[in-house]
Amino acid sequence: MIHINQLKKSFGKNLVLDRVSKKFAASGIDIIVGINGSGKTTLLNCICDITPFESGAITIQDVDRKEKTAKENMYYIPSEFYLPDYLTGYEYARFVFSRYPHADEKTFDFFIELYHLTPAVHQKISDYSYGMKKKLQLSIALSLNVSFILADEVFNGLDYESYLLTDYIINLYSRQVKFILVTHNMDYINRNPRADTYLLDAGSLELVTDVKKIEEIVMNRGDLKDAYEKIDRFVYRFQNIAE
Amino acid sequence: MKKLIDSFTVSKILLNEIFHNIFSSPIFRKKRNRYAVLALFAAAYIAYYILNMSQLNQMFVTKDQLTNALEMNLFSSLSNVIIIIAGFIYLIVTISFSLTKKMQYQLKILPFEKDSVVMGSILFKLLLSYFSFLIIFAIIIPMLKLFYFSNTLNLFIFVYCQILFFASITCYHFVFHTLIQRIRLTKFNLNIILLVAFLFFYFFVFRFQIDQKFMQSGLAVHIPLVGSLILCLLVIIGLVGYGIYVLKPDDDDVYLSHDFFLWKRIKQMNYFMVIVLGFIRNKLTLSLIGIVCLIAILSYVDTRDMTITLTTLLYVYPIVSFSAIRYFSTTTSYRTLNPLFRLDAALETMTTTILNIILHLPLIIIVLFLPIDEIQIMHYGLILFESALIMSIIFPKHKSSVNEFAASVLCIVLAIGLFLISDNILLFGIIFIVLIGIKYYLLERSTYIEAV
Numbered sequence: 001m002i003h004i005n006q007l008k009k010s011f012g013k014n015l016v017l018d019r020v021s022k023k024f025a026a027s028g029i030d031i032i033v034g035i036n037g038s039g040k041t042t043l044l045n046c047i048c049d050i051t052p053f054e055s056g057a058i059t060i061q062d063v064d065r066k067e068k069t070a071k072e073n074m075y076y077i078p079s080e081f082y083l084p085d086y087l088t089g090y091e092y093a094r095f096v097f098s099r100y101p102h103a104d105e106k107t108f109d110f111f112i113e114l115y116h117l118t119p120a121v122h123q124k125i126s127d128y129s130y131g132m133k134k135k136l137q138l139s140i141a142l143s144l145n146v147s148f149i150l151a152d153e154v155f156n157g158l159d160y161e162s163y164l165l166t167d168y169i170i171n172l173y174s175r176q177v178k179f180i181l182v183t184h185n186m187d188y189i190n191r192n193p194r195a196d197t198y199l200l201d202a203g204s205l206e207l208v209t210d211v212k213k214i215e216e217i218v219m220n221r222g223d224l225k226d227a228y229e230k231i232d233r234f235v236y237r238f239q240n241i242a243e
Numbered sequence: 244m245k246k247l248i249d250s251f252t253v254s255k256i257l258l259n260e261i262f263h264n265i266f267s268s269p270i271f272r273k274k275r276n277r278y279a280v281l282a283l284f285a286a287a288y289i290a291y292y293i294l295n296m297s298q299l300n301q302m303f304v305t306k307d308q309l310t311n312a313l314e315m316n317l318f319s320s321l322s323n324v325i326i327i328i329a330g331f332i333y334l335i336v337t338i339s340f341s342l343t344k345k346m347q348y349q350l351k352i353l354p355f356e357k358d359s360v361v362m363g364s365i366l367f368k369l370l371l372s373y374f375s376f377l378i379i380f381a382i383i384i385p386m387l388k389l390f391y392f393s394n395t396l397n398l399f400i401f402v403y404c405q406i407l408f409f410a411s412i413t414c415y416h417f418v419f420h421t422l423i424q425r426i427r428l429t430k431f432n433l434n435i436i437l438l439v440a441f442l443f444f445y446f447f448v449f450r451f452q453i454d455q456k457f458m459q460s461g462l463a464v465h466i467p468l469v470g471s472l473i474l475c476l477l478v479i480i481g482l483v484g485y486g487i488y489v490l491k492p493d494d495d496d497v498y499l500s501h502d503f504f505l506w507k508r509i510k511q512m513n514y515f516m517v518i519v520l521g522f523i524r525n526k527l528t529l530s531l532i533g534i535v536c537l538i539a540i541l542s543y544v545d546t547r548d549m550t551i552t553l554t555t556l557l558y559v560y561p562i563v564s565f566s567a568i569r570y571f572s573t574t575t576s577y578r579t580l581n582p583l584f585r586l587d588a589a590l591e592t593m594t595t596t597i598l599n600i601i602l603h604l605p606l607i608i609i610v611l612f613l614p615i616d617e618i619q620i621m622h623y624g625l626i627l628f629e630s631a632l633i634m635s636i637i638f639p640k641h642k643s644s645v646n647e648f649a650a651s652v653l654c655i656v657l658a659i660g661l662f663l664i665s666d667n668i669l670l671f672g673i674i675f676i677v678l679i680g681i682k683y684y685l686l687e688r689s690t691y692i693e694a695v
Contacts, residue, residue, distance in 0.1 A: 049582045050318075050579060050580070063472070068585055071583060076580070076583055080579075082578075082579045082580045083576060084521065084573075084576060084577045085502070085576055086502075086503035086505075086524045086525070087520060090508070091509055094509075094511070094512035095514070095517050099584045120644055123505070124503060142435065144592040171419075217374075229274055
């Protein structure tokens, strides 16, 4: 279980996470949504010890997130590619495997083949496309035999076939592994009604019981309505000038 | 005309990138202030030159002691030194300068006239080279103590030196870039190999022959001669510059910068290997190692003497340390995840220090096991590596196209300073440990900054 207790994080005067508390169970899929800048990536970064925070605590299987055993239990696929350009995909995978005690190379080979990455795995990562980098990270994550996989916008850049494939794999693996996914992909959210979806807004994390209402919530809470009206006025004014 | 304006705009964009911090300060925001500072700088520079060339020199040589032949010899030496310095500056700029991805993107999508990006970046490189030349020239001015010329002639020689630098750089670019690209000899960095070979033979062979020829020519250094030479050089610059414009390749390599070469695949991976591969696959490291090997080979071909070859190798080997200038940029793409992989600043400091020692093993072996008493060079190499690595953290390449260049210049200044005081082992040990400490502090701090 990942236990977040009273997590507080701000950037300067901007309070991003305001005493967030949450327990993520040991398996299943949890989805975090929220507008840009609401702190979704920061939350994942805090869990993975990438970003320090002011107060609160995060434990992974009852062990502080900074401890070796805690880190050996989780893997993070960030939205930006933090990959060494000069290594091949295979070399990078071998490096990550050297940091995890239960990594399984056969699983890696299986997923690499499944994602049609076999010819590219011995090329430099700098030569990879956006989607290829995502597939490489997914293949590594699934081969580590960790309890928690955190992923930020994991479906971005995947072709539709790979997207469906990844959706299927995550569903299957989620029986034993916990996936915490940050995504804006409404199609994915709608396709996975069994997943718990949380809205991160104004520093707090709330469970959304009816995912169909996400658009409605965003409309009501954000400035979207005002923005629509502004756009209308702006466009019509230009049309009038043109006429 | 539009092309010319666009070329200037491109070089201005690139210059803004380097001097962004300086020109953003309130004093430099006004154009008038910028020109005033530039004029003041130029006046101070010329005054410094004149002072060094006239007043101080009288202490060493009187007018009666000078002969035409000696004057000519000194003048010829000065010219040769400038040609060689221009060559080395061109080599450093060619190896170390490449546009950042951000800048490449900006220049490529903006609607500039065709070729103006290429011409603009040539112009920019020229300005960058000239800036470095001014620094080096300022250092060598006090060494030119043997001249005894009138102030007017000194001024003419000053202008001559500047024009000679531009002429040399233009010729280097024409021969080792434009022509070589035309005849498709750029594979395996052949242009760099040829340039290094040229500089080697010019430095060790040709310049003495040229000095001899000038001494025996019977000519005297006077204003008409220097003036004529300036005119000749201007004509050369014009003609060669036109040649560069006319013969420029259809697609220049402004955008192409393969930073890494995959020349061996590794099966057993760990953190140390990740760091090592970042070094040995880097284009800069390979270029520097190539240059060192080439100079050693040329030295052997020239002298057929192993001791001289090893001594030459010893003296040039420390330039390999400059490869550390790319360290931070190379590792920056993945260092955000270091905490997740349980990699901290202490481990990184230790790993890079071990790598420094391994990289300098050839130097250490030569110094310790061969009868060449130059332990200071070994100190120098180790210190230079740590300095370069520190500079790479302070001026990361990925943040600006010229950070690497700025870091190289600062690194040379820092390393020379440290070299001069590191002649005994105790002092070297202290400096080495202090540098490692600074490296650790910066790595620790950068982890936090990058993460936030």
